[in-house]
Amino acid sequence: MKGKFWKIFLGVWLSIVIIVGMSLPMVPSPQSFFEFPIIPGLEEKARIIFFHVPTAWIAVIAFLMAMVNGIQYLRKNDLEYDIRSSSAAGLGLVFCVLATVTGAIWAKFNWGAYWNWDPRQTSIFVLMLIYGAYFALRSAIDIDEKRASLSAVYAIIAFVTVPFLVFIMPRMMTGLHPGSASDDGAGPVVDFSMDTPMYIVFISSLIGFTLLYLWMYELRVRLGKIELHYESLRSHD
Amino acid sequence: MIYIQQTAAVFFKDFKSELRTRYAINALVMFVITTLSIILFSIGGERVSPDVLAGMLWVVIFFSAMSGLSRSFVSEEERGTTMTLQLLTQPAIVYFGKLLFNIVLIFSINTLVVTLYLLLIPLFVVQTTSIFLLTLVLGSFGLACASTIIAAIIAKANSKGTLYPVLSFPILLPLLMTVMNATKLSLDGAPFAEASGEFRVLVSYSVVLIAVSWVLFDYVWKD
Numbered sequence: 001m002k003g004k005f006w007k008i009f010l011g012v013w014l015s016i017v018i019i020v021g022m023s024l025p026m027v028p029s030p031q032s033f034f035e036f037p038i039i040p041g042l043e044e045k046a047r048i049i050f051f052h053v054p055t056a057w058i059a060v061i062a063f064l065m066a067m068v069n070g071i072q073y074l075r076k077n078d079l080e081y082d083i084r085s086s087s088a089a090g091l092g093l094v095f096c097v098l099a100t101v102t103g104a105i106w107a108k109f110n111w112g113a114y115w116n117w118d119p120r121q122t123s124i125f126v127l128m129l130i131y132g133a134y135f136a137l138r139s140a141i142d143i144d145e146k147r148a149s150l151s152a153v154y155a156i157i158a159f160v161t162v163p164f165l166v167f168i169m170p171r172m173m174t175g176l177h178p179g180s181a182s183d184d185g186a187g188p189v190v191d192f193s194m195d196t197p198m199y200i201v202f203i204s205s206l207i208g209f210t211l212l213y214l215w216m217y218e219l220r221v222r223l224g225k226i227e228l229h230y231e232s233l234r235s236h237d
Numbered sequence: 238m239i240y241i242q243q244t245a246a247v248f249f250k251d252f253k254s255e256l257r258t259r260y261a262i263n264a265l266v267m268f269v270i271t272t273l274s275i276i277l278f279s280i281g282g283e284r285v286s287p288d289v290l291a292g293m294l295w296v297v298i299f300f301s302a303m304s305g306l307s308r309s310f311v312s313e314e315e316r317g318t319t320m321t322l323q324l325l326t327q328p329a330i331v332y333f334g335k336l337l338f339n340i341v342l343i344f345s346i347n348t349l350v351v352t353l354y355l356l357l358i359p360l361f362v363v364q365t366t367s368i369f370l371l372t373l374v375l376g377s378f379g380l381a382c383a384s385t386i387i388a389a390i391i392a393k394a395n396s397k398g399t400l401y402p403v404l405s406f407p408i409l410l411p412l413l414m415t416v417m418n419a420t421k422l423s424l425d426g427a428p429f430a431e432a433s434g435e436f437r438v439l440v441s442y443s444v445v446l447i448a449v450s451w452v453l454f455d456y457v458w459k460d
Contacts (some may be wrong), residue, residue, distance in 0.1 A: 072454050129407040136403050140394040146460075150390050153453045154404065155387060160449050161408050161442070 010215065012206045021050035021201050027104060036198045048106045049203055054209035056099035062092025062213065064132075067159040070152030082148035083224035085155065093131040100124050112180055120177040130158045142219065244325055247334025249344035251309055252341070260312070265305040265346050272297050273353055280358070290361045291420035295413055297350055298380070300344055305404040306384040309335045319460075328458040329451060332385070336447075339388075340381040347377045368419060372432070375439040377417035382443045383408050386450035387448030389457045412442055
């Protein structure tokens with residue numbers, strides 16, 4: 001993710017995704033390539049899928065990366081992995097909040113209330129709690145190595161129990177969220193009654209947001225390494 | 238065989254020191270009485286639905302576990318006996334000894350909570366006893382599994398008391414939701430087969446947590 005080309009490319013890519021996702025018309029039976037189908041019960045509000053689902057996806061991916069880097073730290077005892085782990089978790093928290101807020105606003109207009117403990121709202125809330133607890137733990141330990149290993153252990157424990165909530169429960173339980181067990185589509189969230197153009201925009205948005213996340217992650221890791229180096233220089237004086 | 242003996246030795250060490258100081262037990266019993274009386278005051282003469290009562294039972298159990306179960310590790314750090322234990326035996330043995338102690342502690346506390354709850358709240362009537370008892374046993378077991386490893390983590394951190402429920406809650410949430418559901422079923426008088434899904438979740442939850450804790454405890458325990 002270095003060099004000017006990537007930054008410009010990503011900016012253009014995401015701008016196109018946002019413009020196309022917001023502006024293409026939604027019609028009952030799409031004929032041309034520039035029309036989205038109307039999904040019954042969602043209508044224009046279905047456009048949130050281009051922005052809400054990628055943020056939720058990144059919130060989970062970041063959690064996975066925090067856990068994997070945590071395991072690497074425990075195996076190799078290299079503080080660089082701890083920087084990677086905490087950078088991923090920090091960004092994950094941001095995207096988790098974004099997913100929760102966009103979801104709650106959407107819920108207000110589609111379900112009539114910002115919050116009503118739908119299984120999926122419960123699961124994103126728990127994910128947010130875990131991120132919060134992870135940082136509460138980190139701030140309570142002074143020694144770098146101890147902080148790294150304990151937070152890695154916590155991330156792993158959370159990761160093995162949370163799939164119950166994030167992946168299994170929302171699909172088993174009946175809920176109002178598109179893609180839950182009582183939804184007629186019944187499949188994973190992404191393939192409910194989307195046609196090809198909508199699907200392409202959705203996937204492009206997913207790719208764009210993931211690249212944006214990786215770019216931010218890269219920056220944070222570099223910053224973290226500089227801080228670590230600076231600390232070690234200071235302690236030598 | 239030697240492993241079992243050593244695990245038992247760690248367990249009895251904790252058990253004896255608990256009997257001598259009665260630190261955890263005293264605090265826990267008072268905590269349970271306080272919480273239950275607050276609930277009784279707040280209910281007053283109202284007719285509260287069984288669903289709410291089932292939830293409140295687990296609220297009491299969760300918070301009493303959070304106030305007592307961290308003792309086994311925190312007291313080692315406070316007394317400065319961690320090093321001795323590290324020198325004398327392997328991490329896995331310490332873990333299982335402490336787990337055993339926490340299981341015994343939570344079982345005795347839950348027996349007290351449930352007895353008082355059944356005696357003091359007349360609206361809390363269990364229809365299917367088998368579901369209720371099995372939920373209680375599996376729920377307490379899972380609670381002990383999760384809180385033991387979290388206790389080991391927070392014993393090394395600074396603000397131990399407040400951190401414990403904060404770290405435990407997200408991990409315990411799948412368990413708490415399942416046991417609350419199962420308790421509701423037992424109050425509604427559902428047949429035993431209806432709660433089998435809940436029991437499967439509880440068993441797999443405990444197994445997963447014990448396996449993960451066993452693997453990871455080395456990294457938590459060693460300084």
